[in-house]
Amino acid sequence: MLKKIFPNKIISLSNKWIVQLIVLTIIIFIVGLTYAIFISPPDYIQGDSVRIMYVHVPSSFISLGCFAFIGFACIINLIFKIKFMALIAKSLAPVGIVFTIISIVTGSLWGKPTWGVWWAWDARLTSMLILFIFYVAYLLSWKFIDDFQKANKISSIIGIIGLFNLPVIKYSVEWWNTLHQPSSITLTSAPTIHYTMLIPLFIMLLGMIVYSIVIFLMKYKIESMKFKLSKKK
Amino acid sequence: MLSKKAKSRFFYLILFIFSIALIFFLILKNLEDSVVYFFSPTEINNKPNISLNKKIRLGGLVKEGSVKKQNTSVNFIITDLKNEIIVTYNGLLPNLFSEGKGVVAEGKLNDKKYFIANKILAKHDENYMPPEVKEALEKAN
Structure with a gap:
């Protein structure tokens, strides 16, 4: 039953909803950026370059989160052969890869004034680059394999293998000596970021999550339509 | 099912x-x-056969009061609070390089207590706060 309902529902999703979500995104971004750029204080040691964090941290969070969803959708897809799981995973990948690029670029811009180098081959940065490569491989397998069944299987396997990279990214800063600092926000202890900096960080995170949902819904709608059309032929 | x-x-x-x-x-x-991106002084101390001519990275804290500048060259001590290694370096230091803060030096070991660096990277920790809070914290201590 679920199989029949889901893609149809997304196709009938009115554009009005999407427009409203876009307006919401813009409002959150205006508030978040004003807070991040003008209201929040500079850091005691980094100065104003701390403001890069307000884009860098949420982007990294979303790039990891998207891939986690892709990986689990791939597992469910392979076991239960639920087609719309493949469409969900496929629609999440473009959002994820864009935020991975944003995360790497902003990190590099921050690294130069802070560490003194644009790039270092430490475990966190390298594993993040590997995540980017997994996104590319995943998207290319959809792009270059014409047969849906084949593309579905190969991309799912890439998604599942890539899933193992996520804990490596997350815990790289704890397992090994890295140039990248350990996490400031953890589940187990109080954040080591002052609350005046934490507020804009969370507003920006919220804005980026809503933005990701909008892009995902638009992409998912198109993918569902395409899938339906290809079946009719 | x-x-x-x-x-x-x-x-x-x-x-x-x-x-x-x-x-x-x-x-x-x-x-x-x-x-691992760098070794701490203790890790280097515990390594049985370390090659002296290979490029390695050494990381830890810059010991308070150990930085001595002479023209463009600088000497300081990297410590992990257990072991220490003297570092000598010739060149520009990153802005965030300061005493008591994290640092990573890239270069070669002369011996187990002396390191010749050709690149210095400042390491940032996970603490973020405005300058006023830092001052208040220091006053409280």
Whole structure:
């Protein structure tokens, strides 16, 4: 039953909803950026370059989160052969890869004034680059394999293998000596970021999550339509 | 609940996931020495046969009061609060380089207590706060 309902529902999703979500995104971004750029204080040691964090941290969070969803959708897809799981995973990948690029670029811009180098081959940065490569491989397998069944299987396997990279990214800063600092926000202890900096960080995170949902819904709608059309032929 | 086919797929996928996890683990375990970005003074001290002519990275805290500048060259001590290594460096220091803060030096060991760096990177920690809060904290101490 679920199989029949889901893609149809997304196709009938009115554009009005999407427009409203876009307006919401813009409002959150205006508030978040004003807070991040003008209201929040500079850091005691980094100065104003701390403001890069307000884009860098949420982007990294979303790039990891998207891939986690892709990986689990791939597992469910392979076991239960639920087609719309493949469409969900496929629609999440473009959002994820864009935020991975944003995360790497902003990190590099921050690294130069802070560490003194644009790039270092430490475990966190390298594993993040590997995540980017997994996104590319995943998207290319959809792009270059014409047969849906084949593309579905190969991309799912890439998604599942890539899933193992996520804990490596997350815990790289704890397992090994890295140039990248350990996490400031953890589940187990109080954040080591002052609350005046934490507020804009969370507003920006919220804005980026809503933005990701909008892009995902638009992409998912198109993918569902395409899938339906290809079946009719 | 699960059909027979789904069950067998589930079984093979579990097998697949375990083997991938094992591969990841073995690769990372074997690469341990190259995955770590730098060694601490204690780690260098404990290494039995360390090659002196290979490029390595040394990391730790800049010991308070140890920085001595002379023209463009600078001497300081990297410590992990257990062991110390003297570092000498010729060149520009990153802006965030300061006493008591994290640092990573890239270069060669002269011997186990003396390090010649050709690149210095400042390491930032996970603490973020405005300057006023830092001042208040220092006053409280």
